[in-house]
Amino acid sequence: MTNMLHFTENHRFYVGRDFSLSSVDQKMLTLMYQPMVGAFAMSLYQTLYQQIGADRVGFSALEQQRRLFLLLELEPGERGRKFFIETTSKLEAIGLLQTTRKFLPDEDDYVFAYTLAAPLGPHEFFRNQHLTLLLRDKVGKFMLLALREELLAEEPETCCEAQGENLSVPFYELFRLNTQVIDYELEQVLYEASAARQPADSGVLDVTSKAIDYADLITRFPRGSANRVFVESLRFRTDQMAAINMTAKKYRLAVSDVCRLLDEDGAFNEEGELQADLLQYRANLLFRQSKKRSEESERMLGRLEGGGPEEQNPEQEKPVEMQYYLEVPLQLRSECTDHQYNYILRNEQYPFVLKKFFTQGATPDGVLDIFEKIDLNYKLNMEVINVLIHFLHVDRRSWAKSSIEAVASDMLGKQVATYEQAVEYVREKLRFKEKAASKAEAARAGGGGATRGRRGGIQNQKPQIPIIAETASATLISDEEMQEMRRLARELDEKFNR
Numbered sequence: 303m304t305n306m307l308h309f310t311e312n313h314r315f316y317v318g319r320d321f322s323l324s325s326v327d328q329k330m331l332t333l334m335y336q337p338m339v340g341a342f343a344m345s346l347y348q349t350l351y352q353q354i355g356a357d358r359v360g361f362s363a364l365e366q367q368r369r370l371f372l373l374l375e376l377e378p379g380e381r382g383r384k385f386f387i388e389t390t391s392k393l394e395a396i397g398l399l400q401t402t403r404k405f406l407p408d409e410d411d412y413v414f415a416y417t418l419a420a421p422l423g424p425h426e427f428f429r430n431q432h433l434t435l436l437l438r439d440k441v442g443k444f445m446l447l448a449l450r451e452e453l454l455a456e457e458p459e460t461c462c463e464a465q466g467e468n469l470s471v472p473f474y475e476l477f478r479l480n481t482q483v484i485d486y487e488l489e490q491v492l493y494e495a496s497a498a499r500q501p502a503d504s505g506v507l508d509v510t511s512k513a514i515d516y517a518d519l520i521t522r523f524p525r526g527s528a529n530r531v532f533v534e535s536l537r538f539r540t541d542q543m544a545a546i547n548m549t550a551k552k553y554r555l556a557v558s559d560v561c562r563l564l565d566e567d568g569a570f571n572e573e574g575e576l577q578a579d580l581l582q583y584r585a586n587l588l589f590r591q592s593k594k595r596s597e598e599s600e601r602m603l604g605r606l607e608g609g610g611p612e613e614q615n616p617e618q619e620k621p622v623e624m625q626y627y628l629e630v631p632l633q634l635r636s637e638c639t640d641h642q643y644n645y646i647l648r649n650e651q652y653p654f655v656l657k658k659f660f661t662q663g664a665t666p667d668g669v670l671d672i673f674e675k676i677d678l679n680y681k682l683n684m685e686v687i688n689v690l691i692h693f694l695h696v697d698r699r700s701w702a703k704s705s706i707e708a709v710a711s712d713m714l715g716k717q718v719a720t721y722e723q724a725v726e727y728v729r730e731k732l733r734f735k736e737k738a739a740s741k742a743e744a745a746r747a748g749g750g751g752a753t754r755g756r757r758g759g760i761q762n763q764k765p766q767i768p769i770i771a772e773t774a775s776a777t778l779i780s781d782e783e784m785q786e787m788r789r790l791a792r793e794l795d796e797k798f799n800r
Contacts, residue, residue: 308403308412309387311368311378317353318361319418326453330421333449337440338433339392342374346389347398349373350416364413390416394521396433397422402517424453513547514557522561532570542576549582553589563588620685622648626725631695634658647688648721652677655688659695672703676710686713689724693731 323331336344349370353362368378376382393399400417421427428434428450438446516537523533536542550560563569563584570576622644630643637658638646646655652673656665673691676682682690690709699705718727779787 309383309414311366311371311383313367313412313414314364315367315370315414315416316362316364317350317416317418319351319354319420320359321418321420322356322359323351323420326423327421329453330424330427333453334427334433334437335396335398335421338396338436340389343389343392346370346374346386347393347418350399350418367414396436400517400521424450428454514543514550514560516543518557519546519561519564522557524561524565527565529565529570532574532576533564535574536576539576542578545576545578546581549578549585552582553585555585555588559585559588619645620648620721621645622721626722628689628692628725628728629696631659631692633661647692648685650688651684652687652691655691659691666701668703669701669706672706676706680710680714682710682714683719683721685721686718686724689721689728693728696728697731697735 331344331347353365354360370376371378371382371386374386376386390399390401394401398419398421400419402415402417404413404415405411406413422430422433434446437449441449519533519536523530527533536546546560546564549555555563563581566584568577568580622641627640627644628647630638630640634643646658653665653670656669656673660666660669673687676687676690677684690706690713693699693709694701694706699709713724713727716727718724
């Protein structure tokens with residue numbers, strides 16, 4: 303709002319909520335939310351909550367905002383209005399309040415709808431990184447850990463790792479609906495109640511919905527941003543909102559990520575048009591960076607939890623059938639037999655297999671990094687990775703990152719998940735290579751002669767060019783004819799030189 307006269311204590315308001323505060327919710331508001339936004343913001347939240355009876359949900363009656371000012375002991379006027387707006391902004395920032403301004407054409411006036419949201423439970427709160435870090439900045443790390451211990455009761459240690467059996471039976475498996483008898487009056491009442499709830503549901507702050515609406519963007523977009531006026535105009539631009547939603551869905555962006563991209567320079571042109579191509583380009587970069595960070599953190603957690611692939615032992619030894627034996631490479635024939643080599647591929651970890659092929663020194667870090675990525679991020683089975691290493695060696699492929707990742711991607715795309723499937727994959731690739739080589743050899747052998755045509759006839763590959771042979775009947779040129787030819791050549795040179 304640019305004009306403070308659009309928000310006064312004389313304007314009317316109503317409150318909507320579809321929940322009731324429990325004792326855990328009250329404790330969360332006092333211990334977790336109040337340190338982040340202050341006691342006055344919590345007083346405003348409780349005042350709005352009490353506008354509806356504690357044993358009811360829905361909407362309150364229309365009242366003048368003067369009632370809120372008096373209950374909160376705010377000074378009526380510009381100073382009190384600014385303080386009230388700042389306080390509601392704090393509640394909106396932590397997800398407890400959604401403010402909507404609605405225009406009533408019959409009365410030519412605005413009313414304000416305050417939609418309350420329930421506080422997050424302890425588990426959900428500590429999974430929210432933004433709220434956790436904000437509370438840590440307010441109360442400190444050790445106080446935050448103490449609050450977590452106070453609010454969360456852990457499962458007994460003796461039962462954590464024990465296997466359980468679900469004895470509960472879903473309701474719909476015990477009872478069946480009688481679809482032959484339909485109470486149309488009841489169905490009509492339920493339908494009308496559901497339709498009446500739609501406006502309230504659309505106003506609730508929901509970041510898990512499939513589509514991002516204008517309210518989600520504007521409540522999170524910085525007020526002082528230069529692009530704020532362009533984002534406000536998106537309310538009437540359904541085509542641009544559709545483009546934003548398509549980009550967000552394509553690159554799996556959260557609302558905060560979309561707001562950050564729209565806040566960058568160049569997101570809108572001078573006329574306020576959304577630059578969809580630039581938005582997609584930046585969204586792709588953000589998606590790539592997030593994917594890379596998540597993969598790196600996943601690999602780091604894998605090292606911390608498992609101590610690296612070298613220390614992980616297979617659960618049981620797996621035998622290899624004779625029909626799936628791979629031929630031992632030439633450089634390893636002095637070390638192991640066919641049986642021993644295939645046993646290694648089936649049961650050992652990939653660092654051990656790599657050492658067999660890098661005998662002159664340590665395995666390069668780049669090779670270890672890409673195979674660690676294939677193991678922890680791509681989730682390729684260890685025995686399949688070992689067959690992949692065998693294939694890279696026997697096929698004389700490059701050990702560069704792009705070459706290794708190309709083979710791994712092909713295996714993943716073809717759903718190669720077991721040792722037998724990996725062996726069949728390698729054999730098929732080698733057969734295809736041998737067939738291509740034999741065709742090329744045959745083409746080279748018959749390249750100088752003739753090739754067989756479509757109808758079985760013989761066709762020459764090269765056209766026959768006649769060669770002028772020297773014959774005895776060739777006549778010599780006399781001296782007079784030679785002098786005449788030279789004279790004509792001089793005349794032509796003089797003519798062209800002019």
